[in-house]
Amino acid sequence: MSKYRVLVVDDEEDLCEIIRFALEVEGYSVDVVYSAEEALKMNITDYNLLLLDVMMGEISGFRMAHMIRNDPKTAHTPIVFISAKDTENDRLTAFSLGADDYITKPFSIREMLARVKAIIGRFDSKMKIGLQILSYDKLTINLEKKQVLLEEKEIRFTKKEFEILKLFLENRNRLFTREELLKRIWSDEAFVLSRTIDVNITRIRRKIGRYERNIVTKLGLGYCFEG
Structure with a gap:
């Protein structure tokens, strides 16, 4: 099993399964939930990266990100938004909340994998520097x-x-x-x-x-x- 764990939070079940399959082929351990409410019941500190949809149920991806960033235990967990919302304001909102990347739907699976790999690599480097x-x-x-x-x-x-x-x-x-x-x-x-x-x-x-x-x-x- 990969040492890297990814949590996918999106209410599109078919898309979640596609993302899960692609990530698992690359060696990641993947969990999927279909709402922010479900995700917030989980131990977010177990994950190396979160893939969040924006438009979901009562708690949006933006609101979930705000909650994660305001919890000291998860404040530095990498967050990548995956969303059909593609305006400049949407992107600016995401980055103001501390997003590490923003991918608009529809997207290339290969590009998503490349971005996930790059972000986890940067986070690993920061952790190693912190340990030194x-x-x-x-x-x-x-x-x-x-x-x-x-x-x-x-x-x-x-x-x-x-x-x-x-x-x-x-x-x-x-x-x-x-x-x-x-x-x-x-x-x-x-x-x-x-x-x-x-x-x-x-x-x-x-x-x-x-x-x-x-x-x-x-x-x-x-x-x-x-x-």
């Missing part, structure tokens, strides 16, 4: 490039400083004892003084400007990044 970035306000770590940026300017960090800050940003508000930090950051070294941690923390604080206050010392316990 850690940030707190204007303090950012690029995990792939091993860079620390402060207000978009690169700050030079040693390997150990980078690993400590990365650990803090991945686990904000969590307390790390000195013993934990030694085990996680210096696991490959036979003997390290506890004072080494304090020295590295001091250097990190100096480098991250106003965010130094976010690295809090818990006396007798350890450190945490609050925020």
